[in-house]
Amino acid sequence: MTLAGAGRRLPPPTTMFARAAGLRCPRCGAPSVLRTWLKLRDRCPTCGLALERGEQSDYWLGAYAINLVVAEGFSGVVALLSLWVFWPKTAVPIIVGAVLALTMPIVFFPFSRTLWLAWDLSFRPTEAGDDGSANSTR
Numbered sequence: 001m002t003l004a005g006a007g008r009r010l011p012p013p014t015t016m017f018a019r020a021a022g023l024r025c026p027r028c029g030a031p032s033v034l035r036t037w038l039k040l041r042d043r044c045p046t047c048g049l050a051l052e053r054g055e056q057s058d059y060w061l062g063a064y065a066i067n068l069v070v071a072e073g074f075s076g077v078v079a080l081l082s083l084w085v086f087w088p089k090t091a092v093p094i095i096v097g098a099v100l101a102l103t104m105p106i107v108f109f110p111f112s113r114t115l116w117l118a119w120d121l122s123f124r125p126t127e128a129g130d131d132g133s134a135n136s137t138r
C-alpha cells in the first residue's frame, strides 16, 4: 500500500470507502470530520489530514457530481416506483418525487464529500501539505 505524507500508511480503498460512508475520516476513521452538516473541518482532528486537499475552487466538483447522481437518481427511482404502485393516480408520485428531489441532495451532501475524499485518496495518496497539526481544526 502507499506510504502517505508523514510516513502514514493508507488503508485499503474498501476500508477508506467504508469509513467515508460512515462520515468518518477515510484515513484514520476518526468520527468528527464534520464541523456542521454542510461543512467539513479543515483537517481531521485525529490524524491531521487536510480535508481540503489544496484545490480551493474546484476540488469538490467530484463530490457535487456524486451528490447529484446518487441523490437525484434515488429520487427518480423512488418516484418511478411510486408511480408504478399508484398508477393511474399521479399526485402521490409527483409529491414524493418533488420532496425527495429537494431534500436528498441536502441529506446526502456530507456523505458525498467524505466519499469523494476517499476516492481522491485512493488515486492521489497524501502529498506534502496534506498532513498538518492534529490540533489545527479551526
Ligand SMILES: [Zn+2]
Binding pocket: 025, 026, 027, 028, 029, 030, 044, 045, 046, 047, 048, 049
Ligand atoms: Zn483522520
